[in-house]
Amino acid sequence: ESFIWDRSGAAFFVTDFMGHISVYNGQNPEPQPEIVLNGIHRKGSRCHTIAMHPSNEMFATGGNDSILALWDFEEFLCSGTI
Numbered sequence: 869e870s871f872i873w874d875r876s877g878a879a880f881f882v883t884d885f886m887g888h889i890s891v892y893n894g895q896n897p898e899p900q901p902e903i904v905l906n907g908i909h910r911k912g913s914r915c916h917t918i919a920m921h922p923s924n925e926m927f928a929t930g931g932n933d934s935i936l937a938l939w940d941f942e943e944f945l946c947s948g949t950i
Contacts, residue, residue: 869916874941875924883915889929891944908937908946 869883873894880892882901887909890901909915913933920927926947929937936950 869914870918872918872920872927874920874927875922879941881918881927883918883929885914887913887915887931887933889915889918889939903944905939905944905946908949909933909935 869885871880871882873880877894880894880897882890882892884890887906889905891903891905892898892901909929909931913931913935915929915931917930918927920941925941927939927941929939937946938948938950939945940947
């Protein structure tokens, strides 16, 4: 669906059609993600938008479930939804 690098190149994010956000190590890419974030976007809802904040401290995801989620980049926790 969508992908971005964080501002330092340390992480690579990929969203998918099941509402998941997979985070890969940008310095040593492996075929399996380091972490998969889920549970925010409804199951079966595409998470098709992702953007990194200029400070590299937060990122946002959006899906066709009309949910915008704000994530903490250090802890990989959702800090709120709109």
